[in-house]
Amino acid sequence: MGEPMRIGIIGGGGWLGRAIAEAVIDAQIVSAEHLSLSYRSGQPGFLPSARWTSDNQKLADRSDVIIVSVRPQDWPAIDISAHGKLVLSVMAGIPLDQLAGRLKTDRVVRTLPNAAAEVRTSYTPWIGSQGITADDRNAVRRILEACGAADEVKSEADIDYLTGLTGSGPAFPALLAAAMMDDAVSRGISPDIARRSVSAVLIGTGKLLEARKDNPKDIVQTFLDYRGTTAAAIEAMRAAGFEAAVRDGLAAALQKSVSMGQAS
Numbered sequence: 001m002g003e004p005m006r007i008g009i010i011g012g013g014g015w016l017g018r019a020i021a022e023a024v025i026d027a028q029i030v031s032a033e034h035l036s037l038s039y040r041s042g043q044p045g046f047l048p049s050a051r052w053t054s055d056n057q058k059l060a061d062r063s064d065v066i067i068v069s070v071r072p073q074d075w076p077a078i079d080i081s082a083h084g085k086l087v088l089s090v091m092a093g094i095p096l097d098q099l100a101g102r103l104k105t106d107r108v109v110r111t112l113p114n115a116a117a118e119v120r121t122s123y124t125p126w127i128g129s130q131g132i133t134a135d136d137r138n139a140v141r142r143i144l145e146a147c148g149a150a151d152e153v154k155s156e157a158d159i160d161y162l163t164g165l166t167g168s169g170p171a172f173p174a175l176l177a178a179a180m181m182d183d184a185v186s187r188g189i190s191p192d193i194a195r196r197s198v199s200a201v202l203i204g205t206g207k208l209l210e211a212r213k214d215n216p217k218d219i220v221q222t223f224l225d226y227r228g229t230t231a232a233a234i235e236a237m238r239a240a241g242f243e244a245a246v247r248d249g250l251a252a253a254l255q256k257s258v259s260m261g262q263a264s
């Protein structure tokens with residue numbers, strides 16, 4: 001694409017839509033004058049120099065790439081023609097054939113970022129339809145990599161599974177952090193110290209995993225081999241069903257992702 005890219009985000013006022021809008025502006029993939037954002041009721045206060053509208057067809061007509069970022073339950077109401085345009089969906093559960101059919105374009109891409117897009121550290125799997133071109137693939141990579149890391153995957157079944165593993169993923173360490181904080185506070189640690197210490201543990205562990213590249217299983221085994229406090233905690237957590245809880249949670253997310261596609 002020699003011309004500057006024109007991007008439109010349907011649902012650009014929402015959590016993920018805003019994160020993507022700010023990421024593509026920061027990465028200089030698009031200028032504010034070429035970024036269209038739509039809202040349903042009331043223009044949000046951020047990115048005032050972008051082109052805000054409540055008319056999704058207008059947004060589509062003035063964009064080369066259209067990103068659909070409404071909740072899956074709001075997707076049936078999106079009635080626009082994106083004929084000849086590249087469309088990226090970030091919606092959980094909505095399959096490629098539905099996107100192509102309803103939006104009337106054969107250039108569609110199903111992606112699943114996560115909440116860490118807000119701080120440019122999403123992990124985003126994606127898959128395109130047969131109709132996407134080499135230029136489209138480059139545009140998709142640029143947009144998604146502005147939000148963090150991205151991988152093209154080989155099947156929509158992979159996206160369904162990763163919707164839970166990585167799309168919902170930030171919720172799981174957050175759940176652990178909340179449980180750790182509650183325990184700390186219940187034992188008399190001040191809420192400020194509990195928050196700072198638990199955040200530091202999560203951030204530090206993420207960096208450690210990234211730097212060492214070991215299988216996390218090996219890191220857990222090293223802790224177990226000390227036969228100290230960590231081993232005592234891990235064994236008690238496992239006895240309480242830690243691994244089964246994770247397995248059941250991921251299975252529930254997969255089932256929900258598949259059922260959302262069937263329901264819409």
Ligand SMILES: NC(=O)c1ccc[n+]([C@@H]2O[C@H](COP(=O)([O-])OP(=O)(O)OC[C@H]3O[C@@H](n4cnc5c(N)ncnc54)[C@H](O)[C@@H]3O)[C@@H](O)[C@H]2O)c1
Pocket residue numbers: 010011012013014015016017038039040041056069070071072074077078090091092112113114115167168
């Ligand atoms: N937030 C996440 O962590 C996350 C992660 C991965 C995927 N997703 C997917 O991203 C999509 C958006 O999620 P979100 O968390 O940003 O939700 P959100 O509710 O914060 O944002 C959705 C926005 O779409 C707007 N909207 C609804 N119908 C509209 C219409 N017809 N025209 C214009 N705007 C309209 C809503 O007013 C809202 O501002 C969902 O489909 C979700 O599955 C979200």
